[in-house]
Amino acid sequence: MRIGVLALQGAVEEHIEQIESLGAKAVPIKKPDELNSIDGLILPGGESTTMRRLIDRYHFLIPLQEFAAMQKPIFGTCAGMVLLAKEIADTESSHLGLMDIVVKRNAFGRQRESFEVQIEVAGFEERIPAVFIRAPYIDKASEKVEVLAQYEGHIVAARQGNLLVSSFHPELTSDTRFLQLFIDMVSQCNVVETVS
Ligand code: GLN
Numbered sequence: 001m002r003i004g005v006l007a008l009q010g011a012v013e014e015h016i017e018q019i020e021s022l023g024a025k026a027v028p029i030k031k032p033d034e035l036n037s038i039d040g041l042i043l044p045g046g047e048s049t050t051m052r053r054l055i056d057r058y059h060f061l062i063p064l065q066e067f068a069a070m071q072k073p074i075f076g077t078c079a080g081m082v083l084l085a086k087e088i089a090d091t092e093s094s095h096l097g098l099m100d101i102v103v104k105r106n107a108f109g110r111q112r113e114s115f116e117v118q119i120e121v122a123g124f125e126e127r128i129p130a131v132f133i134r135a136p137y138i139d140k141a142s143e144k145v146e147v148l149a150q151y152e153g154h155i156v157a158a159r160q161g162n163l164l165v166s167s168f169h170p171e172l173t174s175d176t177r178f179l180q181l182f183i184d185m186v187s188q189c190n191v192v193e194t195v196s
Contacts, residue, residue, distance in 0.1 A: 001186055004029040004038035006064075008054035010046020010079060014171040018179050024186075032063035040073040040186035043080030045133065045169050048105070051079055052095050061096070068098050073162045073189055075182040081165035082136050089139050099163045100142035107137040107154070107167075119168075121149045121157060121178065128175050130156070130168035137167050162189065 005015045007028035019026035019042075027038055035041065041064075043051075055061055068074055076084040076099075083095045085103040108115075113134055118127040130151070138155035141147060149157035149166075156167040157178075164185060170178035 001025065001040075001183070001190065002027050002038045003183070003186065004035065004041045006041065006043050006051075006060075006080075008058065008060075009051050010044040011077075011169065011171060012044055014169075015042050015044055015077075018171045018176060019183075022176055022179060022183055024183055031058065032060050035063055035067050038072075039190055040075070040182065041067060042182070043074060043076040043083050044171075045078030045080060048079040048082035048095065051083060055083075055095070064096055065098065068096070068162065071162050071189065073164065073182065073185045074098075075164045075166075075179075075185075077166050077169055077171065078133065078135055081138075081167060084163055084165055085138075087140075099158075099160050099165065100144050101138045101155075101158065101160075101165070102140040103136045104139045105136045106134050107139075108132060108135055116173075117151065119149050119151055119156065121181075122147070123181075124177060128170075128177055129173045130166075130170075131172045132156075132168050135167040138165075159185075 002025045003019045004027045016026040084099045086097045087102040089104040116131045119130045145160045
Protein backbone atom coordinates (compact mmCIF):
# COMPACT_ATOMS: atom_id res chain seq x y z
CA MET A 1 0.00 0.00 0.00
CA ARG A 2 1.32 3.44 -0.93
CA ILE A 3 0.20 6.50 1.03
CA GLY A 4 1.10 9.94 -0.35
CA VAL A 5 1.65 13.06 1.72
CA LEU A 6 1.13 16.37 -0.09
CA ALA A 7 4.62 17.84 0.29
CA LEU A 8 4.18 21.52 -0.53
CA GLN A 9 4.36 22.89 3.01
CA GLY A 10 3.77 21.86 6.63
CA ALA A 11 4.20 18.73 8.75
CA VAL A 12 5.21 16.32 5.97
CA GLU A 13 8.12 14.39 7.52
CA GLU A 14 6.19 13.53 10.68
CA HIS A 15 3.44 11.87 8.64
CA ILE A 16 5.96 10.01 6.52
CA GLU A 17 7.64 8.55 9.59
CA GLN A 18 4.34 7.52 11.16
CA ILE A 19 3.07 5.88 7.95
CA GLU A 20 6.27 3.87 7.60
CA SER A 21 6.11 2.84 11.26
CA LEU A 22 2.84 1.09 10.38
CA GLY A 23 4.46 -0.80 7.50
CA ALA A 24 2.96 1.16 4.58
CA LYS A 25 5.05 2.91 1.92
CA ALA A 26 5.00 6.71 2.36
CA VAL A 27 5.45 8.89 -0.73
CA PRO A 28 6.00 12.67 -0.61
CA ILE A 29 3.85 14.17 -3.38
CA LYS A 30 5.42 17.19 -5.06
CA LYS A 31 3.93 16.97 -8.55
CA PRO A 32 0.35 16.27 -9.64
CA ASP A 33 1.24 13.22 -11.75
CA GLU A 34 2.65 11.53 -8.63
CA LEU A 35 -0.96 11.18 -7.42
CA ASN A 36 -1.36 8.35 -9.95
CA SER A 37 1.00 6.12 -7.99
CA ILE A 38 -0.72 6.20 -4.58
CA ASP A 39 -3.71 4.53 -2.92
CA GLY A 40 -4.48 7.26 -0.36
CA LEU A 41 -3.34 10.82 0.37
CA ILE A 42 -2.68 12.87 3.51
CA LEU A 43 -3.07 16.66 3.42
CA PRO A 44 -0.86 17.72 6.33
CA GLY A 45 -1.14 20.52 8.86
CA GLY A 46 0.57 23.81 8.14
CA GLU A 47 -0.94 27.03 6.89
CA SER A 48 -3.94 26.53 4.62
CA THR A 49 -3.68 29.85 2.76
CA THR A 50 0.00 29.21 1.95
CA MET A 51 -0.80 25.65 0.94
CA ARG A 52 -3.56 26.89 -1.36
CA ARG A 53 -1.16 29.30 -3.02
CA LEU A 54 1.25 26.43 -3.68
CA ILE A 55 -1.60 24.16 -4.87
CA ASP A 56 -2.39 26.80 -7.50
CA ARG A 57 1.24 27.42 -8.39
CA TYR A 58 1.91 23.71 -9.01
CA HIS A 59 -1.48 23.07 -10.70
CA PHE A 60 -2.74 20.64 -8.07
CA LEU A 61 -6.34 21.82 -7.64
CA ILE A 62 -8.08 19.78 -10.36
CA PRO A 63 -5.86 16.67 -9.94
CA LEU A 64 -6.67 16.62 -6.21
CA GLN A 65 -10.39 16.93 -6.93
CA GLU A 66 -10.11 14.14 -9.50
CA PHE A 67 -8.25 11.96 -6.99
CA ALA A 68 -11.17 12.37 -4.57
CA ALA A 69 -13.72 11.74 -7.34
CA MET A 70 -12.09 8.34 -7.94
CA GLN A 71 -13.13 7.58 -4.32
CA LYS A 72 -9.51 7.35 -3.22
CA PRO A 73 -9.20 8.10 0.52
CA ILE A 74 -7.90 11.50 1.66
CA PHE A 75 -7.04 12.40 5.26
CA GLY A 76 -6.82 16.12 6.08
CA THR A 77 -5.17 17.08 9.36
CA CYS A 78 -5.69 20.61 10.66
CA ALA A 79 -4.86 22.88 7.67
CA GLY A 80 -5.65 19.81 5.54
CA MET A 81 -9.15 19.80 7.01
CA VAL A 82 -9.54 23.47 6.04
CA LEU A 83 -8.50 22.56 2.49
CA LEU A 84 -11.15 19.82 2.24
CA ALA A 85 -14.11 21.85 3.60
CA LYS A 86 -16.87 23.06 1.32
CA GLU A 87 -17.17 26.20 3.45
CA ILE A 88 -14.87 28.23 5.66
CA ALA A 89 -16.65 30.38 8.26
CA ASP A 90 -16.43 34.16 7.72
CA THR A 91 -14.99 33.87 4.21
CA GLU A 92 -16.49 33.64 0.74
CA SER A 93 -13.95 31.18 -0.56
CA SER A 94 -13.13 27.54 -0.03
CA HIS A 95 -10.27 25.45 -1.44
CA LEU A 96 -10.88 21.87 -2.61
CA GLY A 97 -14.55 22.11 -1.57
CA LEU A 98 -15.02 18.36 -1.13
CA MET A 99 -16.50 17.71 2.32
CA ASP A 100 -19.90 18.88 3.59
CA ILE A 101 -18.55 20.77 6.57
CA VAL A 102 -18.21 24.40 7.61
CA VAL A 103 -14.81 24.87 9.21
CA LYS A 104 -13.83 27.67 11.55
CA ARG A 105 -10.11 28.47 11.42
CA ASN A 106 -7.94 29.18 14.48
CA ALA A 107 -11.06 28.38 16.44
CA PHE A 108 -9.72 27.71 19.92
CA GLY A 109 -8.50 31.27 20.48
CA ARG A 110 -5.13 32.93 20.62
CA GLN A 111 -4.54 32.27 24.30
CA ARG A 112 -4.66 28.55 23.54
CA GLU A 113 -2.56 28.41 20.40
CA SER A 114 -1.35 24.92 21.13
CA PHE A 115 -2.38 22.28 23.66
CA GLU A 116 -2.64 18.54 24.14
CA VAL A 117 -5.65 16.72 25.57
CA GLN A 118 -7.00 13.19 25.66
CA ILE A 119 -10.11 12.72 23.56
CA GLU A 120 -12.62 9.97 22.91
CA VAL A 121 -12.93 8.77 19.32
CA ALA A 122 -15.97 6.80 18.13
CA GLY A 123 -15.10 3.12 17.91
CA PHE A 124 -11.87 3.40 19.96
CA GLU A 125 -11.77 1.65 23.32
CA GLU A 126 -9.47 4.16 24.95
CA ARG A 127 -8.90 7.88 24.56
CA ILE A 128 -6.12 9.12 22.31
CA PRO A 129 -3.76 12.06 22.84
CA ALA A 130 -4.67 14.96 20.56
CA VAL A 131 -2.32 17.85 19.83
CA PHE A 132 -4.04 21.07 18.68
CA ILE A 133 -1.99 23.87 17.06
CA ARG A 134 -3.91 26.98 15.98
CA ALA A 135 -6.52 24.41 15.19
CA PRO A 136 -9.79 24.72 13.30
CA TYR A 137 -12.98 22.96 14.35
CA ILE A 138 -16.05 21.91 12.41
CA ASP A 139 -18.76 24.46 13.04
CA LYS A 140 -21.43 22.62 11.04
CA ALA A 141 -21.58 19.21 9.40
CA SER A 142 -24.27 17.87 7.08
CA GLU A 143 -26.07 14.63 7.92
CA LYS A 144 -23.80 12.86 5.41
CA VAL A 145 -20.89 13.41 7.80
CA GLU A 146 -20.10 10.95 10.59
CA VAL A 147 -18.82 12.73 13.70
CA LEU A 148 -15.88 10.83 15.21
CA ALA A 149 -14.73 13.12 18.03
CA GLN A 150 -15.69 16.27 19.87
CA TYR A 151 -13.81 18.53 22.23
CA GLU A 152 -15.51 21.19 24.37
CA GLY A 153 -18.69 20.61 22.36
CA HIS A 154 -17.04 21.17 18.98
CA ILE A 155 -16.48 18.56 16.28
CA VAL A 156 -12.76 17.85 15.91
CA ALA A 157 -12.75 14.65 13.83
CA ALA A 158 -15.16 13.37 11.19
CA ARG A 159 -15.56 11.14 8.18
CA GLN A 160 -17.61 11.39 5.00
CA GLY A 161 -17.17 8.46 2.62
CA ASN A 162 -13.55 8.46 1.46
CA LEU A 163 -12.70 11.67 3.36
CA LEU A 164 -11.33 11.74 6.92
CA VAL A 165 -10.45 14.90 8.85
CA SER A 166 -9.03 15.85 12.23
CA SER A 167 -8.46 19.24 13.85
CA PHE A 168 -5.55 17.72 15.75
CA HIS A 169 -2.20 16.25 14.67
CA PRO A 170 -2.00 12.46 15.17
CA GLU A 171 1.46 12.50 13.56
CA LEU A 172 2.88 14.54 16.45
CA THR A 173 2.21 11.79 19.00
CA SER A 174 3.45 8.23 19.20
CA ASP A 175 -0.15 6.94 19.19
CA THR A 176 -0.85 5.48 15.76
CA ARG A 177 -4.53 4.49 16.18
CA PHE A 178 -5.98 7.43 14.25
CA LEU A 179 -3.59 6.90 11.33
CA GLN A 180 -4.47 3.19 11.46
CA LEU A 181 -8.11 4.19 10.94
CA PHE A 182 -7.09 5.93 7.72
CA ILE A 183 -4.91 3.01 6.60
CA ASP A 184 -7.92 0.72 7.14
CA MET A 185 -10.00 3.01 4.89
CA VAL A 186 -7.31 2.75 2.20
CA SER A 187 -7.09 -1.03 2.40
CA GLN A 188 -10.89 -1.42 2.26
CA CYS A 189 -10.93 0.82 -0.80
CA ASN A 190 -8.24 -1.37 -2.44
CA VAL A 191 -10.31 -4.52 -1.72
CA VAL A 192 -13.38 -2.97 -3.39
CA GLU A 193 -11.25 -2.05 -6.41
CA THR A 194 -9.85 -5.56 -6.72
CA VAL A 195 -13.29 -7.18 -6.45
CA SER A 196 -15.12 -4.86 -8.87
N1 GLN B 1 -4.44 27.69 11.42
C1 GLN B 1 -3.93 26.97 10.30
C2 GLN B 1 -4.78 27.23 9.06
O1 GLN B 1 -5.90 27.60 9.14
C3 GLN B 1 -3.91 25.49 10.59
C4 GLN B 1 -2.90 25.18 11.67
C5 GLN B 1 -2.31 23.82 11.58
O2 GLN B 1 -2.39 23.14 10.56
N2 GLN B 1 -1.64 23.41 12.64
O3 GLN B 1 -4.29 27.02 8.01
